[in-house]
Amino acid sequence: MAHGHQASGIAAGRLPEEDIAANFSDLHAPYAPHEAAVAADRCYFCYDAPCVTACPTDIDIPMFIRQIQTGQPETAARTILGQNILGGMCARVCPTETLCEEVCVRETAEGKPVEIGRLQRYATDTLMAQDVHPFTRAEPTGRRVAVVGAGPAGLSCAHRLAMLGHDVTIFEAKGKPGGLNEFGIAAYKSTDDFAAREVDWLLRIGGISIETGKSLGAGLTLDGLTGGHDAVFLSIGLGGVNALRAPGEDLPGAQDAVEFIAELRQADSLAALAVGRNVVVIGGGMTAVDAAVQSKLLGAENVTIAYRRDRASMPASRFEQDLAAAKGVKLMFNVMPVAILGDGAVTGIELEYTAVQNGRVAGTGERVTLAADQVFKAIGQTLDGAPDGVALEGGKIAVTGAGRTSVAGIWAGGDCASGGDDLTVTAVAEGRDAAMDIHSALTA
Amino acid sequence: MADLTTDFLGIKSPNPFWLASAPPTDKEYNVRRAFEAGWGGVVWKTLGSEGPPVVNVNGPRYGAIYGADRRLLGLNNIELITDRPLQTNLEEITRVKKDYPDRALIVSLMVPCDEESWKAILPMVEETGADGIELNFGCPHGMAERGMGSAVGQVPEYIQMVTEWCKQYYSKPVIVKLTPNITDIRNPARAAFAGNADAVSLINTINSIISVDLDQMAPEPMLDGKGTHGGYCGPAVKPIALNMVAEIARDPATAGKPISAIGGVTTWRDAAEFMALGAGNVQVCTAAMTYGFRVVQEMIAGLSQWMDEKGYASTADFVGMAVPNVTDWQYLNLNYVTKAKIDQDACIKCGRCYAACEDTSHQAIWIKEDRVFEVNDAECVACNLCVDVCPVENCITMERMKPGEVDPRTGKVVTGDYANWTTHPNNPAAQAAE
Ligand SMILES: Cc1cc2nc3c(=O)[nH]c(=O)nc-3n(C[C@H](O)[C@H](O)[C@H](O)COP(=O)(O)OP(=O)(O)OC[C@H]3O[C@@H](n4cnc5c(N)ncnc54)[C@H](O)[C@@H]3O)c2cc1C
Ligand SMILES: Cc1cc2nc3c(=O)[nH]c(=O)nc-3n(C[C@H](O)[C@H](O)[C@H](O)COP(=O)(O)O)c2cc1C
Ligand code: SF4
Ligand code: SF4
Ligand code: SF4
Numbered sequence A: 001m002a003h004g005h006q007a008s009g010i011a012a013g014r015l016p017e018e019d020i021a022a023n024f025s026d027l028h029a030p031y032a033p034h035e036a037a038v039a040a041d042r043c044y045f046c047y048d049a050p051c052v053t054a055c056p057t058d059i060d061i062p063m064f065i066r067q068i069q070t071g072q073p074e075t076a077a078r079t080i081l082g083q084n085i086l087g088g089m090c091a092r093v094c095p096t097e098t099l100c101e102e103v104c105v106r107e108t109a110e111g112k113p114v115e116i117g118r119l120q121r122y123a124t125d126t127l128m129a130q131d132v133h134p135f136t137r138a139e140p141t142g143r144r145v146a147v148v149g150a151g152p153a154g155l156s157c158a159h160r161l162a163m164l165g166h167d168v169t170i171f172e173a174k175g176k177p178g179g180l181n182e183f184g185i186a187a188y189k190s191t192d193d194f195a196a197r198e199v200d201w202l203l204r205i206g207g208i209s210i211e212t213g214k215s216l217g218a219g220l221t222l223d224g225l226t227g228g229h230d231a232v233f234l235s236i237g238l239g240g241v242n243a244l245r246a247p248g249e250d251l252p253g254a255q256d257a258v259e260f261i262a263e264l265r266q267a268d269s270l271a272a273l274a275v276g277r278n279v280v281v282i283g284g285g286m287t288a289v290d291a292a293v294q295s296k297l298l299g300a301e302n303v304t305i306a307y308r309r310d311r312a313s314m315p316a317s318r319f320e321q322d323l324a325a326a327k328g329v330k331l332m333f334n335v336m337p338v339a340i341l342g343d344g345a346v347t348g349i350e351l352e353y354t355a356v357q358n359g360r361v362a363g364t365g366e367r368v369t370l371a372a373d374q375v376f377k378a379i380g381q382t383l384d385g386a387p388d389g390v391a392l393e394g395g396k397i398a399v400t401g402a403g404r405t406s407v408a409g410i411w412a413g414g415d416c417a418s419g420g421d422d423l424t425v426t427a428v429a430e431g432r433d434a435a436m437d438i439h440s441a442l443t444a
Numbered sequence B: 001m002a003d004l005t006t007d008f009l010g011i012k013s014p015n016p017f018w019l020a021s022a023p024p025t026d027k028e029y030n031v032r033r034a035f036e037a038g039w040g041g042v043v044w045k046t047l048g049s050e051g052p053p054v055v056n057v058n059g060p061r062y063g064a065i066y067g068a069d070r071r072l073l074g075l076n077n078i079e080l081i082t083d084r085p086l087q088t089n090l091e092e093i094t095r096v097k098k099d100y101p102d103r104a105l106i107v108s109l110m111v112p113c114d115e116e117s118w119k120a121i122l123p124m125v126e127e128t129g130a131d132g133i134e135l136n137f138g139c140p141h142g143m144a145e146r147g148m149g150s151a152v153g154q155v156p157e158y159i160q161m162v163t164e165w166c167k168q169y170y171s172k173p174v175i176v177k178l179t180p181n182i183t184d185i186r187n188p189a190r191a192a193f194a195g196n197a198d199a200v201s202l203i204n205t206i207n208s209i210i211s212v213d214l215d216q217m218a219p220e221p222m223l224d225g226k227g228t229h230g231g232y233c234g235p236a237v238k239p240i241a242l243n244m245v246a247e248i249a250r251d252p253a254t255a256g257k258p259i260s261a262i263g264g265v266t267t268w269r270d271a272a273e274f275m276a277l278g279a280g281n282v283q284v285c286t287a288a289m290t291y292g293f294r295v296v297q298e299m300i301a302g303l304s305q306w307m308d309e310k311g312y313a314s315t316a317d318f319v320g321m322a323v324p325n326v327t328d329w330q331y332l333n334l335n336y337v338t339k340a341k342i343d344q345d346a347c348i349k350c351g352r353c354y355a356a357c358e359d360t361s362h363q364a365i366w367i368k369e370d371r372v373f374e375v376n377d378a379e380c381v382a383c384n385l386c387v388d389v390c391p392v393e394n395c396i397t398m399e400r401m402k403p404g405e406v407d408p409r410t411g412k413v414v415t416g417d418y419a420n421w422t423t424h425p426n427n428p429a430a431q432a433a434e
Helices: A017-023 A033-041 A050-054 A061-069 A073-083 A087-093 A105-110 A116-129 A152-163 A194-203 A222-228 A257-266 A286-298 A318-326 A424-443 B028-037 B086-099 B115-128 B156-169 B186-194 B235-250 B268-276 B286-291 B295-310 B352-360 B385-389
Strands: A144-148 A167-172 A208-212 A231-234 A254-256 A278-283 A302-306 A330-332 A335-342 A346-357 A360-371 A374-378 A410-412 B006-008 B011-013 B017-019 B041-047 B062-066 B072-077 B104-109 B132-136 B174-177 B199-202 B206-208 B211-213 B218-220 B230-233 B259-262 B281-284 B338-342 B365-368 B372-375 B396-400
Touching (some): A087 A116, A087 A194, A144 A222, A152 A167, A152 A208, A152 A424, A231 A424, A257 A374, A278 A286, A278 A360, A286 A318, B011 B104, B017 B295, B072 B286, B086 B115, B132 B156, B186 B199, B186 B235, B199 B235, B268 B295, B281 B295, B352 B365
Parallel strands (some): A144 A167, A144 A231, A167 A208, A278 A302, B017 B041, B017 B281, B041 B104, B104 B132, B174 B199, B259 B281
Antiparallel strands (some): A346 A360, B006 B011
């Protein structure tokens, strides 16, 4: 039987351990101090800077970059973290090419933005490496807030509330906090266990306790939470996944991409992680790209992303698409799955070409079959386990203003709440803003 | 191709780029390599009187200021004149001049301010065959405390006196190197020419403290916890030097006298600017100390390319051309009315012009919907600050208003006539118009 790359089926050890380690190292290497100074000097210190407007957490970007430029990454970090307590993670995972850097005037001027994300990382890494937590709590207010879900939205909300003097308990269904920072983000964006280190660092504000293994709906009830707390913040993310509704989707080898990524993120040894020789990923978002790229980095020989619309419609940014292509992933557009093929295990996938007719995607009748040992479904996550009594809107918890739900005393934010993009940085912004609103309500 | 050959005081050199008296010209080894690299001439590192040479510090003697990428913008030094024996220098000078007859070789001198000292050294210099001497009245540190260098250069009477001695005891051209550490550069220049100097050269370094070490709380460069003021040079000093050269070039007492310009010359363009303001050639120190001797090749190629573009056959064609256009403020045409204009296609919407004008000038830039920046002519005084802070070259330009148009700021009709402050009604000393 062939080994390595050519081993058939789903197998571990497709690449030597060193290669895997190298493949999963930092996507963007951190700046050395001189590089940071040079990169920072490119910033024009714009008036009413467009990059700030584009940052969901409104970080004063020209100010923090200037602080780096004057040799004080620590002060820069305070500027960042004051707006975005997960500035370290956001620096690594924000699709800056569609946020702050997209509108940087140097992008306009020369197609090369100031590298805001990398500079943000330089500042926050410097501060965190000094083992400093830059904020202190206000006098205790005696108020208690329950936060459900320890992802970026919940952590951001909890930190801000704790800072304002409230006592916060976070209830987290999983055994570890972090949400998708810990279980979802691509491994090469959050290296060296950064997600867990960041949570530990964040908790140093004090006043926050996390109860893991506590799930709303399974043990905890909303009534129970509202009874014991002055306010509740729901930040449960999107725990469900959309079904493919194609024959064969339950065959061994066909799997949800988020589940595969979570396994990968939690694996003790990536070299021991099995991956198919021929992998097909269905979908067109960040999850699809991450599943495909990481399969390739594990040593899969052929990896294809099959997306049902054209390139321009793909939710993954052009940068993400190019990253996938650069890693050797093949991007197929205008194809949709008809059936996952196999007898006892996946052996292939049948796709049908599509065209948009009257705004809807429809098959053209032309079909193609690809060999596949592993098929990842990445066609979107859904809200799972929203508590009864809280109104929904478009499949998410309906919110108005700074995360107010239809029920007084209950706020929601992050992916589970209506409106906004499903991004780490948006989750952080919504958590923070809800905390400020909760604070006003509690101190009114 | 343009002919870069220059004749300065009858001293010929293949190009107008000379190395200034400084470490690059401190010894035979350097100077030979400099000539091989293409330098047109050198002013040998300043020699002192016979006897035990001066000593330099044994710790750091330079400090620097940088741009973001550690581009060296300004250099400061606490070095003294040559610390090698006089005889050694003289022998080396003799050998080098013999081997490079086509290059200019000037000997820089600094000896005590008495006739005997000059009388003693000048014949020895004469014997080397060097093309001339330069009197170092400039160093602001170390030597000044001993009554030499800028201590002499700050007293016009001394300059004249020493220059006269040199003209008396030395047969070849005498260049007087001026210190910028003085209120009015015209006075020492007049004194030098009054003493029959053949030329002045300027500037020497500017008194400076380049930076302060905030941990050790002492100026840099620092030796054993202490620092001292030094001499500032490099790209940052060029504007000061340009002005001083221009002042001498347009002073009726010294106009037309030969000037060798020094101070921040780093590229061909810097050289062209100094020469346009009346310098017959330029001297370079910091650029060579930063990049090595090879930089001269850029200067040579750049200057001749520019001269070809402009149709100047020799450097004499453009030397001094800008001097008539340097005037006093009071003669500037007050009827020359311009308004800033923003090229919307070039604008990248950074808003720097707005911040600068709104916060610190005349509130004459509007920020309109979608970050469109526009000049409000009714407020614009044409100060040029927006042009200076705009990161995009030529994005903001100053457009002259045509005669007959009404300046929306003043409500007055723009006239084509020239009028200056001397006749302005607001000037208490205005001469009555005829
Ligand atoms: C594979 C993948 C890659 C991604 N890559 C990026 C990226 O590169 N950049 C980017 O900006 N965004 C990325 N995202 C999106 C980003 O991760 C999310 O937008 C962000 O994590 C949302 O934060 P959240 O706090 O709302 O939810 P989550 O991070 O999902 O956290 C929700 C938390 O609530 C817990 N929970 C759920 N239900 C319950 C319950 N009933 N009781 C108690 N706890 C519960 C969960 O266990 C989890 O810890 C990616 C998403 C995925 C899936
Ligand atoms: C380290 C150093 C030593 C110098 N020594 C002398 C000197 O001995 N004699 C002198 O006339 N000028 C001396 N100078 C001044 C230079 O000749 C020159 O006037 C000055 O540096 C300005 O030119 P630049 O901007 O090209 O460096 C020295 C400059 C430096 C940097
Ligand atoms: S948080 Fe994200 S969007 Fe905001 S400045 Fe940082 S990298 Fe850009
Ligand atoms: S838009 Fe770009 S140049 Fe302007 S402040 Fe933001 S990062 Fe700096
Ligand atoms: S400074 Fe220049 S580029 Fe920036 S907004 Fe003004 S005109 Fe536009």
